[in-house]
Amino acid sequence: MILAIVLVIAAIVALGTILRLATIQHLQVSRERAGQVGSIRPIDIEAFRNLVDSAEDEYLRRRLSPTEFRVVRRTRLRAMAAYVQAVGENAAVLVRVGELALASGDPRIAGASQQLVNDALLLRRNATVALARIYFALAWPYSSFAAVRVADRYERLSGSAMLLGRLQNPAVAVRLSAPRAR
Amino acid sequence: MLQPHSLLWHYLWIGPQVLQAALVVFLWRSGLHRTYPVFLTYLAFGATEGFILYGMDVLPWVSAQMFWEAFCVGAVIEGIIKFCVVGELFFQLLRSRPTLAKVGSRLISGAGASLILLAVAVAAYTPIVHRQAVLMSRAHILLQSSYVIDCGLALFLFLFAAHFKLVWDHRAFGIAVGLGIVWCEHMAGWALSANGVLHDKSYLLDFLNMATFHVCVLIWFYFLLVPHKVTTTSAVSLPENNLDIWNRELERLLQQ
Numbered sequence: 001m002i003l004a005i006v007l008v009i010a011a012i013v014a015l016g017t018i019l020r021l022a023t024i025q026h027l028q029v030s031r032e033r034a035g036q037v038g039s040i041r042p043i044d045i046e047a048f049r050n051l052v053d054s055a056e057d058e059y060l061r062r063r064l065s066p067t068e069f070r071v072v073r074r075t076r077l078r079a080m081a082a083y084v085q086a087v088g089e090n091a092a093v094l095v096r097v098g099e100l101a102l103a104s105g106d107p108r109i110a111g112a113s114q115q116l117v118n119d120a121l122l123l124r125r126n127a128t129v130a131l132a133r134i135y136f137a138l139a140w141p142y143s144s145f146a147a148v149r150v151a152d153r154y155e156r157l158s159g160s161a162m163l164l165g166r167l168q169n170p171a172v173a174v175r176l177s178a179p180r181a182r
Numbered sequence: 183m184l185q186p187h188s189l190l191w192h193y194l195w196i197g198p199q200v201l202q203a204a205l206v207v208f209l210w211r212s213g214l215h216r217t218y219p220v221f222l223t224y225l226a227f228g229a230t231e232g233f234i235l236y237g238m239d240v241l242p243w244v245s246a247q248m249f250w251e252a253f254c255v256g257a258v259i260e261g262i263i264k265f266c267v268v269g270e271l272f273f274q275l276l277r278s279r280p281t282l283a284k285v286g287s288r289l290i291s292g293a294g295a296s297l298i299l300l301a302v303a304v305a306a307y308t309p310i311v312h313r314q315a316v317l318m319s320r321a322h323i324l325l326q327s328s329y330v331i332d333c334g335l336a337l338f339l340f341l342f343a344a345h346f347k348l349v350w351d352h353r354a355f356g357i358a359v360g361l362g363i364v365w366c367e368h369m370a371g372w373a374l375s376a377n378g379v380l381h382d383k384s385y386l387l388d389f390l391n392m393a394t395f396h397v398c399v400l401i402w403f404y405f406l407l408v409p410h411k412v413t414t415t416s417a418v419s420l421p422e423n424n425l426d427i428w429n430r431e432l433e434r435l436l437q438q
Contacts, residue, residue, distance in 0.1 A: 003307055007330070007373035014337045015366035021340040022359050029349060092347040099349065121281040124346055 032100060038093040041086050048083045051076055074138055081134045088127035094120040186385045187240075194392035195239075199232035201399045208407055214353070220270040221357055224263045225402075231256040250317040254324060261328045265294075267361065268335045274354045275343060282346060290338060297334040301327035311378030322376035329369035336362040356405020360398040367394040 050056060057076075061069050098117035102110055185191065202225045209215055215222045238244045238252055268290075276286050305327040310319045339358055343350060350358060371387045371394075374380060380387060 001377060001379065003304065004373045004377035004379050007304070007326070008370040011333060011366045011370035011373070014333050014369075015363065018337060018340050018359070018362040018366065021344045022355070022362070024344065025349065025355065028347075032349075095347045096349070117279070118281045121279060121346060125282070125285055128345070 028096075032096065038096065040090045040093050043083060043086055043090065048080070048087075051080045051083065077134050077138050081131060081138075084127050084130050084134060088124055088131070091120045091123040091127060095124065186388070191385075191389065191392075194389065194396060195232070195236050198392065198396045198399045199229045199236070201396075201403065202226075202229040202232070205399065205403060205406065212407070214406065217274075218270060218353070218357065220263065220266045224260075224267050227260060227263055231260065246315065247317060250315075250321050254317070254321050257321065257324050257328060261331075264328075264332050264361075264365075265335075267357075268332075268339065271339060271354055271358055271361075272342075274351060275339070275348055279346075279348065282348075286342065289342065290335075293338045294331070294335065297331040300334070301330040304330055308376050309378075311376070319376070322372060326369070326372040326376040329365055329372055332361075332365040333369040336365050352410045353406055356401060359405075360401040363401070364395050364398040367391070 057073065060072055064072060095117055098113045098120060101113035102117065206222060206226045206229065209218070209222055209225075235249070235253060235256065238249045272286065272290055276283050305323050308323045308326065310316055310323075312319045336358065340362065342348075368391055371391045375384050375387050378384070
């Protein structure tokens with residue numbers, strides 16, 4: 001009896017999730033037909049690099065007491081997670097931008113779009129993995145991980161988006177990363 | 183009206199099978215069998231199985247033992263075909279996105295393996311509720327486990343597509359939505375049947391299962407045969423506001 005109830009609840013949750021995701025997809029397609037793809041948040045890639053710099057972590061580890069280090073490290077990890085989430089969301093928007101641009105008849109734009117889609121999907125995947133590792137590190141602040149790949153991939157993606165933007169509208173340059181704050 | 187062998191019961195058993203058979207013919211004529219060969223096989227097998235089981239149910243000389251044996255054989259074959267349908271939908275989703283092919287195939291293999299283990303565990307913990315008809319109980323447990331896997335895989339497909347913001351092809355989307363609805367409902371329905379929750383009123387679940395399947399066949403008709411609006415083929419430019427910001431920042435960067 002308990003097993004049946006558990007399975008029924010699981011089925012209702014699964015059905016609700018499927019219907020919700022299907023509705024979101026339907027609305028997304030409708031918005032895209034109206035030319036609304038979504039917006040991209042500029043990201044300060046240097047600030048992110050600073051956050052993921054292992055030398056910085058090592059320096060803090062040496063200078064601070066273990067308790068202080070854990071607090072600081074967790075704060076930095078939360079900031080890192082916010083950056084990675086924004087990167088992942090930008091990548092998701094660029095997947096759609098690239099896929100819509102793929103329909104263009106111009107082979108140069110189609111090529112740049114394919115490159116953008118590939119880079120954005122890779123970045124989305126890496127952002128997911130990086131986010132999982134950040135949350136893991138939040139539980140164990142002394143563990144180390146490499147989120148640097150996300151930063152590298154993001155720079156590559158920025159290049160792909162710039163190329164596509166130039167091909168679509170040669171008069172306007174496109175960039176994804178915000179410059180360092182002065 | 184909601185009694186076994188009532189007019190509604192006959193309609194709900196036979197009606198969707200007739201529609202499935204008609205859909206197979208329409209898909210074949212429109213050339214969609216080349217794009218969705220496994221789904222076409224699923225429809226054709228489902229219709230054939232439905233007609234055979236219906237015939238076995240109404241013919242007086244067919245014993246209950248024979249009926250449930252045929253039911254189990256059909257469920258096993260259909261289970262294998264359903265696995266292949268999920269694979270076909272996943273292939274359709276990743277066909278133009280080779281970047282995700284490797285990680286996608288690993289994830290779906292992992293999800294499939296985990297769901298099989300879960301289904302085995304669920305089957306092991308389900309009691310035999312009909313002591314006088316053990317084969318019927320086993321058939322219910324088999325279907326309960328089968329739909330645990332199917333429902334999980336359907337959910338995985340939607341979560342994967344949503345996470346990577348992948349947009350389904352219109353027809354694949356319709357197939358996936360229909361399968362998702364029917365598999366989730368069937369999982370709940372067969373779980374209640376297998377655990378004997380409704381006792382002597384369990385035929386009500388048959389009505390629910392058959393009605394849901396009927397609705398899903400109509401969904402497939404709509405998505406597969408009704409022409410849909412073609413998405414704009416002009417290239418979409420990046421949002422204007424962001425372009426301005428990026429341009430300004432780029433100029434500043436170049437002046438450094």
